[in-house]
Amino acid sequence: MRGGGSGRPSHNPESMDMNTASPLLQVRDLVTQVATPDGARTVVDRLSFDLKRGETLCIAGESGSGKSMTVLSLMQLLPKNLARVAGGSAIMNGRDILKLDEGQMRGVRGRHIGMIFQEPMTSLNPILTIGRQLAEAVGSRSGLSGAAMAQRCKELLDEVQISDAARRLLQYPHELSGGMRQRVMIAMALAQKPEILIADEPTTALDVTVQAQILALIRKLQAENGVSVILITHDMGVVAEMADHVMVMNKGKDVEHGPLREVFHHPKDDYTRKLLAAVPRLGEMTGTDRPKRAPAQARAEEEAEKAAPVLEVDDLVVRFDIKGGILQRPVRRVHAVEGVSFTVGRSETLSLVGESGCGKSTTGKALLNLVPWSGGIRIGGKSTRGLSRAAMRPVLRDIQMIFQDPYASLDPRMRVGDLVAEPLVIHGVASGSELKDRVEYLFRRVGLSAEQMRRYPHEFSGGQRQRICIARALSLSPKLIVADESVAALDVSIQAQVLDLLQDIQNETGISYLFISHDMAVVEQISHRVAVMYAGRFVEMGTRAQVFENPQHNYTRKLMDAVPIADADRERRLFLPNEGELPSPVKPLDYAPPLSVRREVGNGHVVWQEAKVA
Structure with a gap:
């Protein structure tokens, strides 16, 4: 992606004297490979883009498209012996950062490029206080210590709008909410006033209200500090809220890039159009009485009311x-x-x-x-x-649950066919060939094949694992399913498929849902x-x-x-x-x-x- 950007001057006095119209970061023909039993597999394929000063570049695409691998490659944070940069260059301030050794990269990370990771709870050290971790982010080269360092850490928390900052410095990560932990991650990323801020799915696990605050906070800090932002997301609504330029990735390749409005109004690639079409838009159901995929006639609902x-x-x-x-x-x-x-x-x-x-x-x-x-x-x-x-067991045949994280709710040591069969065995519903036939039917019902029954959970994508959880919940033909944030962590296209599946099952079987979201x-x-x-x-x-x-x-x-809202023309909330x-x-x-x-x-x-x- 070339061109565009706001042209704000860099705020970092240590950066090289550069023409503000020239790119701050130039990535050319980036190739990243991962090791597999069958040999090296390319996960980032000849990727090229420019990032200008003060600009926000959104890299969009589904899980597995190569978004995170791209920025991990730039930061040289790829897992050693499992992945490597196999080619390309990334020029920043006249240096190819892909060619720097680990000692040199430590001078780039934090000081010139800051990063916000997707899950703050796993990124923060659980045994260190927030103040201690912020002090590490500020770094010894700042020359601060003691009361001066504590004051600087408090100022960072104030900047990211965390209330009662002095008390928060003494707390541990588990004592803060998800939104607060993400704000701490932003404060740490900005502690050394970097020129580039990389945000890898920074709002995926957050509520919409907290998400809106975090996105607005990033825009505010960007405007105040002139920092350039690379934002990774699968949510096209977030893209519309944040992007100056958009790069859409699929299977490691750049399939489309350009200014925000151009990509949204005139998408050239079918994959981009699919992503935009899959985004649920608030208000599109206005004037309708029933859910999106409910039958045209309300006979089933009329019977249900009786x-x-x-x-x-x-x-x-x-x-x-x-x-x-x-x-x-x-x-x-x-x-x-x-x-x-x-x-x-x-x-x-x-x-x-x-x-x-x-x-x-x-x-x-x-x-x-x-x-x-x-x-x-x-x-x-x-x-x-x-x-x-014991008395509750027969009642549980009528009510089942689909949990938010399908990977955490599936035993990694069991084959998925056995996991779906387990409720049938426990309740004595089926055995032998009848059990096998029932499980095969459930797999086909949720869009999976009988051949996949012998695989383990880690061999499936997130959307497929959620389908397995749905099959397991349906195994006892319950009257009610509690779906607890069952699509929250899924890409928008996979989310749409799972929602369609749930509604199709309801239309056919008359099952009821308590849908938590x-x-x-x-x-x-x-x-x-x-x-x-x-x-x-x-x-x-x-x-x-x-x-x-x-x-x-x-x-x-x-x-x-x-x-x-996935609308490039909508006025952004400031x-x-x-x-x-x-x-x-x-x-x-x-x-x-x-x-x-x-x-x-x-x-x-x-x-x-x-x-x-x-």
């Missing part, structure tokens, strides 16, 4: 005691879910939406007795209150009804049309406003304020939750507001 609910939840409460002291007695209490009530009908999808920590996943786990709870839960009309593990655009496509959660409570609930076309609660509107984290669910033992006032908007559309104390 049937008894598959799931009934009354005043669900989930709390966890935190113990301390020598006797390990309860000292505080986590109020995870407070007074939640809802029903799910046959062939209905009820979506629970909200930010991380609001209680969505805990609600889903309570339905399967995976966490202690109080209140009322009835599945297929049968109460599960007080049931032992923080992505409002996805929720709009798949839902019949929507419940919005905040700090352990429902704040709004209604049909898809009611909640999305006439939102009543401020928090609902905030979630929808934060969704990135410098969103950091509105802070959700209220902490950890309370004193004598804490009494405030009452919520229920208000009927009309025809099942309900809003809850916290009661005001006189």
